[in-house]
Amino acid sequence: MDLLNSIGIKDVLLQYCVGAIMFLILVNCLYKMVIWGKKMSKGAFIFLAIFPLISVFPIPPPAFKNVEKAKQEQHKRNEDSGDPPDEELD
Known part of the structure; x- marks a missing residue:
């Protein structure tokens, strides 16, 4: 805990400077x-042609199944509670 209490303005300023330098290096590399x-x-x-190979991790599919399951559970809860069904206008 003493380490967390000893963080001062100099440390924060150093972090911002390092972040700014890294950002400038990134911009310079992209420009080149x-x-x-x-x-x-x-x-x-x-x-x-090689750039798409960098993304090794696949993008997960959308969670439509979870949404449908939640709607079905909500519909079942409404039926179990004894409330009259909501009339929907089509």
């Missing part, structure tokens, strides 16, 4: 990639 892509169109096509 754009310039490189304009000079070497074949290299840009190769990069664009």
Whole structure:
């Protein structure tokens, strides 16, 4: 706990400076990639062909099943409670 209490303004300022420097390095690298892509169109096509392979983790499918299951459970609870069914206008 003493470590957490000893964090001062200098540490916070240092974190912001490191974050800003990392952001500037990222922007510089992206700018150089754009310039490189304009000079070497074949290299840009190769990069664009390899870029999708970077995302190894698949995107999970939407949870439609969970939504349908929740609607069915809610409908069952309404029937079990004895409330009259809601009239829906179609």
